[in-house]
Amino acid sequence: MDLREIEIPVCWDAPPPKILRTIGIADRLREALTSDACESDIPALVNSNFYIAYHALRHVREAGMGGDLSFCEWGSGLGVVTCIASQLGFNATGIEIEGSLCRFATTLSNESNARATFIRSSYRDGPESCQGPPSQQPFPIGQRMSDVIYAYPWPAEERYIESLFRRMARRSSVLITYHGGTKLRARKLKS
Numbered sequence: 001m002d003l004r005e006i007e008i009p010v011c012w013d014a015p016p017p018k019i020l021r022t023i024g025i026a027d028r029l030r031e032a033l034t035s036d037a038c039e040s041d042i043p044a045l046v047n048s049n050f051y052i053a054y055h056a057l058r059h060v061r062e063a064g065m066g067g068d069l070s071f072c073e074w075g076s077g078l079g080v081v082t083c084i085a086s087q088l089g090f091n092a093t094g095i096e097i098e099g100s101l102c103r104f105a106t107t108l109s110n111e112s113n114a115r116a117t118f119i120r121s122s123y124r125d126g127p128e129s130c131q132g133p134p135s136q137q138p139f140p141i142g143q144r145m146s147d148v149i150y151a152y153p154w155p156a157e158e159r160y161i162e163s164l165f166r167r168m169a170r171r172s173s174v175l176i177t178y179h180g181g182t183k184l185r186a187r188k189l190k191s
Contacts, residue, residue, distance in 0.1 A: 006186040011055040022112040026080045048178045067147025067172035074123035074151040079105025083114035092116045
């Protein structure tokens with residue numbers, strides 16, 4: 001089944017204070033992470049543009065496209081987007097393969113009062129360890145997909161991410177992908 005683009009209006013308004021506070025906490029924690037660790041110990045990651053992510057997620061929620069408001073970030077890294085989703089009212093989970101980044105994201109969630117969960121795993125595989133029965137875990141770990149998926153497709157993975165989404169998505173599901181800079185795409189299954 002094909003995907004159709006969803007238009008996300010461009011908005012450069014500043015996010016509300018609690019979102020700005022979360023971004024600020026993430027910046028402070030990242031500085032501590034980089035000063036405490038050798039650069040070679042920090043995994044390579046691509047940060048999203050947190051302001052664009054906020055506005056896209058807010059639009060999806062306000063437009064009623066968030067389904068049951070379940071959210072999963074594939075490759076959540078520092079956890080900022082997952083925490084923002086939580087603060088927007090999504091039941092937010094991040095999946096990250098690097099243990100140090102899962103710990104960072106959990107610290108960020110706690111310090112920013114977000115109710116986000118982070119699972120050490122890959123969106124391609126099952127969890128190394130997670131809490132609760134598999135039926136309560138977000139896709140691809142559990143039995144169904146979250147209604148909003150946020151991912152970072154490397155050029156070689158873009159088709160794989162789209163095919164995974166096509167195979168498992170419900171009609172209400174939205175795939176948001178970040179492509180660097182200010183480029184973000186949002187898509188749904190065609191009816």
